[in-house]
Amino acid sequence: MPSAAVLGPMVLPLITAAVMAIFGFAGVNLGRVAAAVGGWGAVLALLVVWVPIRSSLELTLGQLGFGSAFDMRIDGVTFAFGLMIAIPAAILLTLQPRAWPQTVVAMLGLAAALAAVEAGGIVLTAIAGGTAATLAVVLLDTEDPRASRPSWAMLLAGWLALAWFGVMLQVGGGTAVYNAVPVATVTGPLFALLAGSAVLVSCVFPWRTWPAELWSRPSLRAAGVTVATLYPLGFYLLVRGYELGDGRYPHQLFNVALAGLGTIVAFAAAARAQAAPTRRRFLGEVVPGLGGFALAAIALGTPLGLVAGLILLATASLLIACLALLPDHAGIASLVTIAAAVGLPPGISFAARVVGIEATFEAGDFLGLIGVAGMATWATWMVGGARAIGLPGGRGHPSVETFPRISLVIALLMLAAGPAVAAIKVAYADPVAAEVMQSSAGSLTGGLVNVVTVSSVLPALTLLVPLLIFGAFVYAISGASTVRTQSRPALFKVPGAASAARMREALRSATVPEQYRSMFNLRGLETAAAGGRPLLWLGMLIALGFAVTR
């Protein structure tokens, strides 16, 4: 396989965008066909490059000028995250009609996100990821400038922090290439910067942020593509963090802190979801909830936790496409989607959560407690899901962008994929563990039927297939008529939610008290500075002269 094939996944959307733009300026909208070619072309390119060889393929060209060479590669990690990004984006770009400028921007965003996961070094990842973030903001703002969008400052801060992390590795260790950084260079404080940037980039916070907020927009065209391309990137950084540290984080404290954060995020999302006033609002918390579970699993520091987290992320990525295509009105599609999202057996979400919680118990010590908290959180999701079935739909979004049957198919796929968790683990997640946890990845065994852990065996196929058949049988007999939808009260109200909102509003509307405004007279300050006052200039000169004598 020629090394240049590495460029395929990101170049194809770029070329498509260019062609669409040229035709668009000429007055011809190539529409969804071209978008499909670009999106699915990227997916196909990933499969074509990875599947035949299942080992790293790298392309290194010359220096770019900012301390990094043009270094792109496709390995197990790239493959996993590339599919996570490209598949939901391709689905949405194929189905949802858009104006050609928005399709072009979305394509460019997809290319940038794929470049971020293909980049062989941290600085290049920061540049590509920053580009994806910029394009996402452009896409969201041009669709609807009044609707919510991610804080551009927060996104920029995250990618700038990552760039600084990469630069510090270059200065301290001579390189920022993932598989070449000396382990000793990645100290605790440096890793804290990486972790912080990952958290900022995906906005994995306990409070409601853009991965949930975007689902409340009047239209979900831009929102779906944005969440699909941006949300996995923070997790990607944390996975690569293992590679930097030769299979582990610099200190176990990071494992505990990040796993704890993930659990808190999942629980906070569950708490908001079970108190949601509408189904749309409930479904908006699903992606952050799954992300929290995924973070808790990935951060455990064990190969089993890592693979569980990756499968959860992959589930979240499919759900992104599902949610964006789902109409707000009640129906079988909503019902099945909720079931798949909350982790009803025998779905893939159920299987992955089981593996993840098993991994926390195997990790032991404090992490075992996190597993208990994870179970409580899962139970809250179940309750919230049951309640959500009876909720009003929400304000609705344009029917032209909804495809309930496709949503239903995706949700059914997720429900039916549970028995295949072992096969998915082997084909999709194990290569990631082999890449970033080389010394301990050998503990992952079990084949295509079972998931074998240190202390037990999960016979996924034999356990979940009968459950699937049973569920299908029951539904076939009873149909949806036995599902009673009724409005139920929330299990509990989120404590402090109202006071937090009041505090935010107070901060936003804060002004300097009247009697102190003369001290903060910006206009006066500006006039003084820009007025060419001799005394000010002389004063500055004297101050500088004094300063240099110290």
Added chain:
Amino acid sequence: MLPESIELLAFAAASLVFALAFAPALAPRRALAVQGGAGLAGTAAVAAAPAFDLAVLGLMLLAVLQAAVGGKRTFAACLKAPGVAVALLALAALFARAEGPDLLQRFAAVGLAAGLAAAVGLLPYLHTFDPEEPIAASPVAWLAYIGPVVAAVIVADAHGLLTADAGAAFGAVLIGFGLVNMAWGSVGAWLTENTGAAWRYSFAADWGLALSGFGITLADGRRAALLVLFTVVLGRLPLYLVSGRSGKAPVTDRPINLLVAAALAGSAPFAGFAARVLLLRGATQLFWPLALVLALGMLLWLPGSLRLGRSLGIPRRRQAVGVALVLAANVAAGLYPLPLLAAAGL
């Protein structure tokens, strides 16, 4: 002539061509061509001067010629800051050459840095500004056309004039000026009432990065400074010209406005982000807390850039082509800055 200076002159020439080809006709093109060409020639003379004193004399002549161009400010007001700049540079040369205690060298360093700031029109030596003034007579000509070359010349000559200890003081003063301009410039671009003044402050903020880069006397600092000056001359200045500068265009939120805002804010993939990466690299090598301060300061660019990007309105026809060219050039330089840096011998 320094390769850096030659390259910056080339940037300035390119921006002049851009102004003639794409900017709205706010001034007769022939007059703009003559004034721009004269400015370019004068700047080239400053860059080509074989001795520091000749460069300072050239700077003075350039200032007087620029002040003679018809504008809204008085002749005396136009020459206030450049006159002080020339005086400071001359005093600095005197202190650097005279024998005596080491303190004299440090004062020379202060004089050179302050002279540089006054020549370009940065805090605290801001030139008086009228947003309605023609570009050739405006302080923006110093900030974005003449200033980059002048700065490169002064920084290069400073290394010849000053001792090692004083050179370190020179770098420190430049970094101090840089941080002040970054903070004030970015906040000013966001909060000031007049859009033309906001553009001026945005130039000052970018210069803050450039001065910090010059002050970090390592190779990465100089590379960062060159890239920042590229974004000033071939990014911010052309966009300023297209915006019409008066702030009277309707505020719009189209993709082009947001892309312009991203370019102005130094977001990836534009050249500003690559410059910031290089600056952080240099600062980390020198003193890592400086890199932290710079990184935090870089976040301040966003609000002002959004405001300026929206103030561009919807560029049509030639202006749209011009804006697209500027953005494309910035993306190319942002993703692959090596040719620019290699051409400047960096």
Added chain:
Amino acid sequence: MVEAASGFVAWLGVSLVVLSDGRRGLALGMALGALGLAGVSLPAAEPIGAIALVAGGAVAAARRFTAGPAGWAVMPAGSTPRLVLCVAGGLLALWVGVAVMTGSGGALRFAVMSVVGLTGARALAGENASVVQTALALLAVAIGAGAGLAPHTLIVWTYLAAGLVAAAVTWLPDRVQRAA
């Protein structure tokens, strides 16, 4: 002795430029300043350099004599701060140039420092085009004289350039006339 006297003359000239608002006062100050600077530069500049400085100063003075606010206007009302500036600036330049700085050429250092400092202040505070032009012209002569502190092979060109710039600054129009 000659150098000391020349240094004093240079200071006197620049003080006149600072204290005068009329073209005659400015012209006299320009001429005296250039003469004084040429005098202190003589050892380093040799005749040709000194002549270049004097010539440039003379041309600038002649121009100023014919264009600008009428009369002398030396020490008009409200010029006390300027007087204080001249005296204090001169004393400071004398102390720094002769006592703090070492080596020969004390008069040159004093003259250049006082002229540069005072003309810079005049340019900063001046509101009239003629005043600012004169200040800058004298500043150009001072820059040329200052090159004598570190002689190099191109120093003659520096003196010539200083003289030319001094002349040009005062002869350039303060505003280009627009056709319409």
